[in-house]
Amino acid sequence: MKDIFILGIESSCDETAAAVVKNGREVLSNVISSQIDIHKLYGGVVPEIASRKHMEIVNQVIDEALSTAGKTLDDIDAIAVTYGPGLVGALLVGVATAKAICWAKDIPLVGVHHIEGHISANYIEDKTLEPPFMCLVVSGGHTHLVKVSDYGQYEILGRTRDDAAGEAFDKVARVIELGYPGGPKIDKLAKEGNPEAITFPKAKVNGADLDFSFSGVKTAVLNYVNGCKMKGENYNKADIAASFQKSVTDVLTEHAVAAAKAGGFTKIAMAGGVASNSALRSAMKAACEKEGFELYYPSPILCTDNAAMIACAGYYEYMAGTRHGWDLNAVPNLKLGER
Numbered sequence: 001m002k003d004i005f006i007l008g009i010e011s012s013c014d015e016t017a018a019a020v021v022k023n024g025r026e027v028l029s030n031v032i033s034s035q036i037d038i039h040k041l042y043g044g045v046v047p048e049i050a051s052r053k054h055m056e057i058v059n060q061v062i063d064e065a066l067s068t069a070g071k072t073l074d075d076i077d078a079i080a081v082t083y084g085p086g087l088v089g090a091l092l093v094g095v096a097t098a099k100a101i102c103w104a105k106d107i108p109l110v111g112v113h114h115i116e117g118h119i120s121a122n123y124i125e126d127k128t129l130e131p132p133f134m135c136l137v138v139s140g141g142h143t144h145l146v147k148v149s150d151y152g153q154y155e156i157l158g159r160t161r162d163d164a165a166g167e168a169f170d171k172v173a174r175v176i177e178l179g180y181p182g183g184p185k186i187d188k189l190a191k192e193g194n195p196e197a198i199t200f201p202k203a204k205v206n207g208a209d210l211d212f213s214f215s216g217v218k219t220a221v222l223n224y225v226n227g228c229k230m231k232g233e234n235y236n237k238a239d240i241a242a243s244f245q246k247s248v249t250d251v252l253t254e255h256a257v258a259a260a261k262a263g264g265f266t267k268i269a270m271a272g273g274v275a276s277n278s279a280l281r282s283a284m285k286a287a288c289e290k291e292g293f294e295l296y297y298p299s300p301i302l303c304t305d306n307a308a309m310i311a312c313a314g315y316y317e318y319m320a321g322t323r324h325g326w327d328l329n330a331v332p333n334l335k336l337g338e339r
């Protein structure tokens with residue numbers, strides 16, 4: 001069978017990324033240009049700045065992805081681009097660029113859902129992984145328990161009612177003045193703290209066993225810190241980080257295992273930026289060993305936003321016959337499974 005080369009483009013938030021992937025699973029290049037240094041000055045992503053920075057660099061990033069892979073646009077069978085969900089102006093840069101190249105080179109355009117990309121990072125990491133499996137998707141914008149019945153077939157079994165897990169990490173990091181993005185900083189500091197030092201509420205929703213709510217634990221951290229400040233007491237940032245992290249990762253693990261058990265799955269995968277959290281990985285490993293599930297998770301570079309995961313998801317969409325027209329638009333609140 002002929003080899004299929006997909007060029008992936010990702011620009012939904014603050015990473016401009018392009019990658020070339022062969023036959024869905026072999027990454028020939030994975031170029032990521034991060035805007036973190038600019039956004040951290042503001043304590044979070046500024047959408048208008050994000051769009052402009054994507055515009056400035058997207059062509060360079062694509063050129064680098066092609067040259068690192070030793071390919072030209074003439075070798076590319078299709079372009080896969082994230083068209084939602086995400087920041088509308090940021091998404092538009094990737095979508096418009098992909099459309100222009102596809103039109104000029106007369107190659108197919110395949111729009112990809114960002115979360116489908118995150119889930120697909122697992123196929124790149126472990127080339128033997130096949131659906132069905134249960135996937136815990138934990139990123140800066142999303143927290144979902146997704147039943148992956150087949151390639152391109154998804155059902156959301158649980159979701160957050162308020163903040164995403166990564167958002168909670170970022171907000172708590174701001175409260176204890178660690179800077180942006182907070183997830184990796186909390187992960188690091190928590191290693192020096194005691195996870196049992198403070199009891200923060202569990203991120204649960206009464207009556208919806210697989211849903212999450214992170215606003216309570218976030219407020220509890222804020223109240224704890226404000227309480228200490230008012231009383232003029234010192235507080236231990238490492239203990240706060242470790243205790244907060246434990247309350248979040250315990251619930252994520254419990255729900256992922258419960259969903260996999262209820263659905264009769266044998267495999268659990270993790271995806272999204274928070275999937276690189278070391279406490280979450282250890283808790284998931286321990287729980288999966290105990291309950292007899294096979295656990296999959298991508299390397300940290302494939303957990304956070306990248307275009308290899310988009311090219312991988314795009315490959316399976318392409319093989320299933322998905323093609324988008326020149327009317328493809330950025331859809332900031334795109335639902336998983338929508339075309």
Ligand code: KG4
Nearest residue numbers: 139140141166183184187273274277304305
């Ligand atoms: O998947 P991602 O790159 O972007 C979205 O699609 O949202 O995820 C970014 C999120 C940020 O909130 C970041 O703080 C969090 O993932 N994150 C982490 C870790 N690394 C990244 N959270 C906890 N622990 C980490 N090690």
Ligand code: ZN
Nearest residue numbers: 114139304305
């Ligand atoms: Zn993402």
